[in-house]
Amino acid sequence: MTEASRLVPEEVPIAFSYGGSTHAVMMATPADLEDFAVGFSLAEGIIRDVREIVEIESVEAGDGIDVQIVLADQNAEALTSRRRRMAGPVGCGLCGIESIEQATRDVPAIAGNGFVLRPAQIAEAMRALGEGQRLNRETRAVHAAGFYVPGQGVVAIREDVGRHNALDKLTGAVLIGGWLPAEGAVVVTSRLSVEMVQKTAALGSSMLIAISAPTALAIRTAEKAGMTLIGIARDDDFEIFTGSEKVIQGVFHDVS
Structure with missing residues (x-):
């Protein structure tokens, strides 16, 4: 047995309070909290525009x-x-909701704007996300979400012990930073569950790219929203689960 030291990420309760009343408590990495507050508020449907927050x-x-x-x-x-009504652990994106309807709520349709990516750009986005994960390089214990804009690269990256929290933080960073969600793709280091699709749709991005695979419900939800869902994006390979018309060339994964 060899003694050694290792950096590990923090995990603390983060309460979101509106008007002095606590709305939710999430377990998260205590960083980028302004971004987190904005992204969480948008994903929960509490706001529709960042300017609603004073x-x-x-x-x-x-x-x-x-x-x-x-x-x-x-x-x-x-x-x-x-x-x-309850605290959300790091692995939970829909904790505390009180009905099936809330969990499976419809997402807004993403307006078509001609946004497309080439396979090389998808690979570039995933590489840049990996290279930009400072906290994960130190701890090997956090997820990341990034926003890729063609011609600019990954313009924002947020990390957290929870994948949903990382995406909420990214959402806030994109809105506060003034980037146009419809002109970029969200890239994440996690699997694609339905709430990741819901959060990306709430942001207004039409493309979600992940290192892992989606669930069947995530595919159906993305398809209904008109979103391109790309999974198992590793090195130069990836699979398109919905919206293949927004990728110039590529390998299409038939889910029928």
Whole structure:
């Protein structure tokens, strides 16, 4: 047996409070909390535009952090219609919802804007995501989500112990940074479950690329939304599960 030291990521309770009332508590990496607050608020349907948030303040609260969010409309219906009743562990994207309808909710259709990628660009996006994972290089224990814009590369990367949290943080980073969601693709280091599709659709991006495979429900949801879903993207190989018309050439994975 050899003694050694290793860096490991932090995992703490992050509370999201609106108007002084806690809406949800998520276990997450305590970084990029403003991005997290914006992305979470959008994914939950609490806001539709980042300008609806007036102020965000992070306050230490015991062993965790209370992210206090002030909305222009503190009586937003979404605060009461989808208030989470439990803490969300890092592996949970839909914890605390109270009905089947909430879990399987429809996602908005993604307006077609002619956005397409070449296979080389898909490979470039995945390589850049891997190279940009600073925290994961140190710990080998976190997920990442990135936003790829043709001609610019991966313009934003966010990491977290939870894959859903990483995507929420990325969503906030994209909106705060002023990038146009419809002009880029979301790339992630995780499998493609339905909530990853829902969050990408809420952002407004029409393409989601992942290192792993999607679930059947994720495929059906992406197809209904008009989203291109690309999985098992490793090195120069990938499989297209929906929206193959948005990829110039490539290998199509028949899911019928």
